[in-house]
Amino acid sequence: MQDSGDPANARRLLHELRVHQVELELQNETLRETEALAQAERSRYLELFEQAPLGYFTLDALGCLLQVNLTGWGLLGFPAGRGLGLPLASFLSGHDRGRFLDFLARARQNLPLAPCEVELPGPGPGPVRVQLQSGPGGAEGACGIMATDITLLHKALEERRHLAETLDQRVLLRTAQLERANREMETFTHMVSHEMRAPIARMEGFGRMLSDATGEDQVRRTAERIGEAARRMRAVIDGLLQLTRISLDPARMETVDLGSLTLRVLEDLRQESPARTDCVSVDVDLQVEGDPRLLGIALRNLLQNALKFTRDTPCPAVTVIARNQKERPLLVVRDNGVGFDMAWAGALFQPFTRLHPEADFPGLGLGLAMVRLVVTKHGGQVWAVSSPGEGAAFHLQFPP
Amino acid sequence: LAPRLLLVDDSPDDLELALWALGKVGLTDVRAATNGPEALELIRQGSPDAGGPPWRPEWVLLDLRLPGMDGLEVLRELRRDPGAGAPRVVVLTSSEDPRERQACWELGAVAILDKPLDGSVLQERMRSFREAGEN
Numbered sequence: 001m002q003d004s005g006d007p008a009n010a011r012r013l014l015h016e017l018r019v020h021q022v023e024l025e026l027q028n029e030t031l032r033e034t035e036a037l038a039q040a041e042r043s044r045y046l047e048l049f050e051q052a053p054l055g056y057f058t059l060d061a062l063g064c065l066l067q068v069n070l071t072g073w074g075l076l077g078f079p080a081g082r083g084l085g086l087p088l089a090s091f092l093s094g095h096d097r098g099r100f101l102d103f104l105a106r107a108r109q110n111l112p113l114a115p116c117e118v119e120l121p122g123p124g125p126g127p128v129r130v131q132l133q134s135g136p137g138g139a140e141g142a143c144g145i146m147a148t149d150i151t152l153l154h155k156a157l158e159e160r161r162h163l164a165e166t167l168d169q170r171v172l173l174r175t176a177q178l179e180r181a182n183r184e185m186e187t188f189t190h191m192v193s194h195e196m197r198a199p200i201a202r203m204e205g206f207g208r209m210l211s212d213a214t215g216e217d218q219v220r221r222t223a224e225r226i227g228e229a230a231r232r233m234r235a236v237i238d239g240l241l242q243l244t245r246i247s248l249d250p251a252r253m254e255t256v257d258l259g260s261l262t263l264r265v266l267e268d269l270r271q272e273s274p275a276r277t278d279c280v281s282v283d284v285d286l287q288v289e290g291d292p293r294l295l296g297i298a299l300r301n302l303l304q305n306a307l308k309f310t311r312d313t314p315c316p317a318v319t320v321i322a323r324n325q326k327e328r329p330l331l332v333v334r335d336n337g338v339g340f341d342m343a344w345a346g347a348l349f350q351p352f353t354r355l356h357p358e359a360d361f362p363g364l365g366l367g368l369a370m371v372r373l374v375v376t377k378h379g380g381q382v383w384a385v386s387s388p389g390e391g392a393a394f395h396l397q398f399p400p
Numbered sequence: 401l402a403p404r405l406l407l408v409d410d411s412p413d414d415l416e417l418a419l420w421a422l423g424k425v426g427l428t429d430v431r432a433a434t435n436g437p438e439a440l441e442l443i444r445q446g447s448p449d450a451g452g453p454p455w456r457p458e459w460v461l462l463d464l465r466l467p468g469m470d471g472l473e474v475l476r477e478l479r480r481d482p483g484a485g486a487p488r489v490v491v492l493t494s495s496e497d498p499r500e501r502q503a504c505w506e507l508g509a510v511a512i513l514d515k516p517l518d519g520s521v522l523q524e525r526m527r528s529f530r531e532a533g534e535n
Contacts, residue, residue, distance in 0.1 A: 190497035194465065197494035198411075198515070205417035205516030212424075225413060344468045354467040357410040357434050 055147035056135060063087050063104055066142055075130055075147055077121030088145070092118050100132070107134040108143055117150070129154040191352050195236050195364075202229040239366040243351065246373050251291040258299075258322050258331060259284035261292060265299045269307070276307050279316040286322040288329045288398045290378050298374040301367040302333045302394055308361055309337035309392065329398040336391040340384075348384055371396075403526065406457035406487070407432045408439040408474070410466055418461065418492070418517045425519035431455065436469030436477070444483035456485035459526065461517070462509075464493045464500065472500070475507035488529065492517060 049056065055072035057065060064087050073080040076091050089097050089104075096118040103116035115131045122128035129151045135144035203226050210222045262284050270277040280303065288295075303318065310316035313336055322331035340348070340355040347353045351369035354361075371394070375382040379399040386392035405422065407430055409415050415432055422430055431447065433439035439460070446454025460478075464471035475489060490511045491504045504512055511525045 187497075190495060190500070194493075194495040194497070197496075198414075198465075201494045201515035202413050202417065205421070206413075208516065209417070209420055229413070341468060352465075354410075356467050358467070359410065359412050359434070 053149075055130070055149075057088055057145040057147065059088055059104070059143045059145065061141040063089055063101075063143075072147065074123040075120045075128060075149065077123060091120055103132060104143065104145075107145070117154075120147070122151075188351065191350075192240060195352050196233065199229040199233040199236070202226075202232075235364060239364045243366060243370060243373065246294060246297065246370055246377070251294060251377050253289050253291060255287055256290045256292045256295055258286045258288060258295070258329075261296055262299055262320050262322075265296055265303060269300070269303055279310065280307075280318045280320070282320045284320055284322040284331070286324065286329050286331065288378070290398070294374045294377060298371045298396070301371050302396075305367055305394075306333055306335035306337065306392075308363065309339075309356075310335050311337075311361075313337050328400045331396040331398075332393055333396075334391065334393040339386040339388050339390045339392050341388055342386060345384060345386075349382065368394075402427055402429045403458045404455060405430045406439065406442055406460045408434075408436070408460060408466065408471070409463040409492070410434045411463075414463065414492075414515065417515075421517045421519040422522070423519075425523050427519065427523070431457070434466075436466050436471075436474040439474055440477055440483075443478065443485060443487060444481065446485070456483075457487045458485065460487045460489045461492050461522075462489050464491060464495060464504075472503055472507065475504065475509060479508050490522065490525065 050070040052069060052071060055075040056067070056069045057072050058067040060066050065084050068076070068080075068084070070080055073083070076083060078091075089100055092100055099116055100118055103113065106113050113134050115133050117129065117131050119127045120130050128149050130147040131150050133146045133148070135146035206222050206225045206229065210219065210226070213219045213222050259282070262282050266277055266280055266282065299320075303320070306318040307316075310318060316336065318333065318335045320331065320333050322329070324330070338356065344355050348355065349368045349372040352365040353369075354363070354365045372382050375396050375398075381397045382395065384392055384394045405427055407415060407418050407422075409418065409432070415434075419430060419432075422428070431442065433442055439462070443457060443460065446456040449455040462471050462474060466474070469477075471491065471493075475491075478489065488510045489508065490513055491509045492513055492515055493500075494515045495501075501512055510529060513521060513525075
């Protein structure tokens with residue numbers, strides 16, 4: 001106290017105080033700078049946390065949401081912050097819930113843990129598939145969960161699994177289709193070979209007969225039969241060529257008025273045999289997408305067929321009616337001719353198949369095969385309904 | 401006595417050729433049917449014969465390509481109900497389809513002969529069957 005009045009002492013004290021003050025101000029400055037830095041770091045961290053592509057959930061001891069980042073809220077399909085306190089399990093379907101609770105129990109005990117796949121409502125219209133992993137835990141008793149959106153991956157894997165599973169099936173189906181096509185081709189080849197051999201066998205037979213023939217009449221008659229067989233052979237070849245052309249030529253599609261096409265075909269037939277076509281009535285009000293040339297061939301064969309099988313009917317009547325039925329174009333050619341037994345209807349459209357003796361109704365048996373080929377080429381269907389003596393109705397249905 | 405033969409074929413030309421070939425080797429007791437049902441009726445019921453029992457074929461010469469019911473169908477029907485005469489069936493064909501031939505054998509045809517029919521070949525087959533039957 002003896003120095004208290006000493007001015008020198010007072011000056012020294014003042015100086016020390018000033019030095020302390022400067023030091024404190026410097027320390028304060030450093031603290032403020034450090035705090036600003038910490039604030040910046042914290043907001044950077046928060047931004048990272050909120051915007052991370054992973055969903056982060058912190059759950060309390062009861063499994064309720066304590067903290068969720070923005071991505072996490074998106075996965076939950078919930079506005080940010082509004083669902084705090086809800087159990088995470090309440091966002092899962094009953095199917096996933098059991099597995100999730102097992103997962104959560106193991107995560108709390110720090111047991112080895114395989115990721116858990118569950119479905120969450122998601123931000124969009126459909127649910128998302130997520131993979132849950134144990135994440136940074138946070139405070140005592142809390143548990144951290146990270147969620148990765150694997151919807152796309154899951155979908156791709158599902159697709160791959162489906163493709164792999166159905167591959168065998170698709171191969172089997174395709175093989176069956178090819179086998180059927182092969183069998184049909186083989187049957188067709190044998191039919192063709194038979195149709196060509198038959199006239200040759202006749203030529204050979206009549207040739208033998210010719211060498212035994214006595215008398216000018218018998219010789220001439222036998223020679224004529226050989227000529228007939230040769231003409232038959234040529235007709236078979238021509239018919240096959242036409243069938244092949246119909247099958248191979250690309251269809252030139254346009255809008256075809258079936259009414260005027262039918263009248264044109266009928267006019268051609270009238271030129272060839274005027275009397276026979278009088279019994280045909282046409283009531284066609286229909287347009288289809290098709291190749292007019294091919295459709296003309298089909299109509300011609302159907303009309304020829306109807307005229308042939310009404311040849312011996314006292315009052316022959318053939319009608320062609322076409323309408324849109326249930327939005328599908330349908331054309332029906334009906335006759336009151338000899339008809340046929342429906343038991344053989346399956347064979348009707350096969351090439352070289354006849355349901356009546358050739359002696360009664362001559363022909364190659366290719367007409368209806370051509371009709372079927374044309375209609376199939378247009379993506380349509382053809383079928384016939386009949387009973388013996390009751391006439392027949394041929395139906396051509398085109399795609400809508 | 402010539403064996404009784406039934407020819408089944410819908411082609412008039414083929415019928416004429418077969419009749420001629422059969423006549424050449426003395427097979428003259430021959431009748432014809434032009435479709436399956438007609439042939440089956442002739443085989444099962446026989447056809448009325450002047451003064452005697454109904455005529456029933458001992459042999460059938462069957463074409464495979466018949467309108468409606470085809471030759472294989474006729475064979476199948478005969479196998480189901482061969483009728484009292486139970487004739488032997490020889491298939492006459494211009495076809496070389498192995499599956500069709502196999503089906504003929506399986507359905508009980510005793511021979512498959514190519515068209516045009518050669519009477520002496522048929523006679524040879526008939527003789528060997530007769531001899532096999534006698535032994």
